[in-house]
Amino acid sequence: MSDANARPPAARPQDSTDTPSDALVALAERLADAGRQTARHHFRTPVAVDDKPDASPVTVADREAESAMRRIIEETHPEHGIVGEEHGTVRAGAENVWVLDPIDGTKQFISGKPTFGCLVALVHRDRPVLGVIDMPAIQERWVGAAGRTTLFADAHGEMPAQTRACPSLDAATLCATSPGMFAQAEENAAFERLRQHAKLTLYGGDCHNYGLLAAGYLDLVCEAGMSYYDFAALVPVIEGAGGVITDWQGRPLGPDSDGRVLAAGDPALHAQALEQVAT
Structure with missing residues (x-):
């Protein structure tokens, strides 16, 4: 969004060790692509819904999407940790840990509403330094990385994302x-x-x-x-x-x-x- 109320993007200063490489940013988008593909495959189809111990719903789409993302991480960076909503945690003490929510908004997903997302984060020494918000049904995506301007992408292309001024x-x-x-x-x-x-x-x-x-x-x-x-x-x-x-x-x-x-x-x-x- 660019208008008179837009704020210039201003990422906070980062140490070089906390700044993700281009390769890691590309990997995060690859993970989001995998989540998007799985979610779109199952969206508005008759999927079974199970209840977790906390009564929140989960579907085969949640599980398959996270499994696909985890396979990519294991193939590319087996030394990295993973924290996933559906399949638990491995190597939690690693310097770099991927944090995955394959379908954020499962209630929306099972209700046929398009406002569910896929969340991918890379955390370096307990600090989130790379994040993707992907909206599979409406094909919108935000990619943020420490030391960089957040980018927004949709069917019309890619552009910088800017918050707006609203001091009151x-x-x-x-x-x-x-x-x-x-x-x-x-x-x-x-x-x-x-x-x-x-x-x-x-x-x-x-x-x-x-x-x-x-x-x-x-x-x-x-x-x-x-x-x-x-x-x-x-x-x-x-x-x-x-x-x-x-x-x-x-x-x-x-x-x-x-x-x-x-x-x-x-x-x-x-x-x-x-x-x-x-x-």
């Missing part, structure tokens, strides 16, 4: 996947404080919200109950587009984060939102 909560569009994700009383109260100050609040979207924030169409995303594989890929995408993404205390997101995520396109807006949700 009363002018902000706020998104969350569901009001039900704020399961704890203090989470619900914190989100309600934030919602009351925002201009507009929308629900739904899953990982697509973060891509839209990076592209300058949304201003805030506030969520809770997220797992590592839900947010690791989002960090480089948001930061590389000029935004800020942290937990509700303003701390960097990592493997030990509590699952509460606050992303903003404008750093000044992020600071204001933190005042409402920090506990």
Whole structure:
């Protein structure tokens, strides 16, 4: 998105050891391609739905997509670790760890809605340095890497992604996947404080919200109950587009984060939102 309200992309400075190579960026896109192909193959077909122990749904598409991505990693970088939503963790102590969510938004997927995504992250020494948000059904993709500007690609081509300026909560569009994700009383109260100050609040979207924030169409995303594989890929995408993404205390997101995520396109807006949700 490029208009008078767009913010110039501004990735934060990185150490050279934290900057992914072109080959790793290409590999991340290859993994997302594999996830997209599998998801599209099964989308809007009669797939069986199983319930996990936490009652969240899972399908053959989730499992096959992650298996395809894991095979590529094992073939290309068997020394790298993998954290996957469906098939667990291997080599968790590796310097470089891939964090995979093959279908983010399985409820959307099984309902025939196109706003599910595939998330691919590379974490270097517990810091997310490379992330892909891929939307298989609508064929949109954001690629963020430390030290680089986030790129957005769709059927029309590829362009830099830029967050938009919005320094005031009363002018902000706020998104969350569901009001039900704020399961704890203090989470619900914190989100309600934030919602009351925002201009507009929308629900739904899953990982697509973060891509839209990076592209300058949304201003805030506030969520809770997220797992590592839900947010690791989002960090480089948001930061590389000029935004800020942290937990509700303003701390960097990592493997030990509590699952509460606050992303903003404008750093000044992020600071204001933190005042409402920090506990």
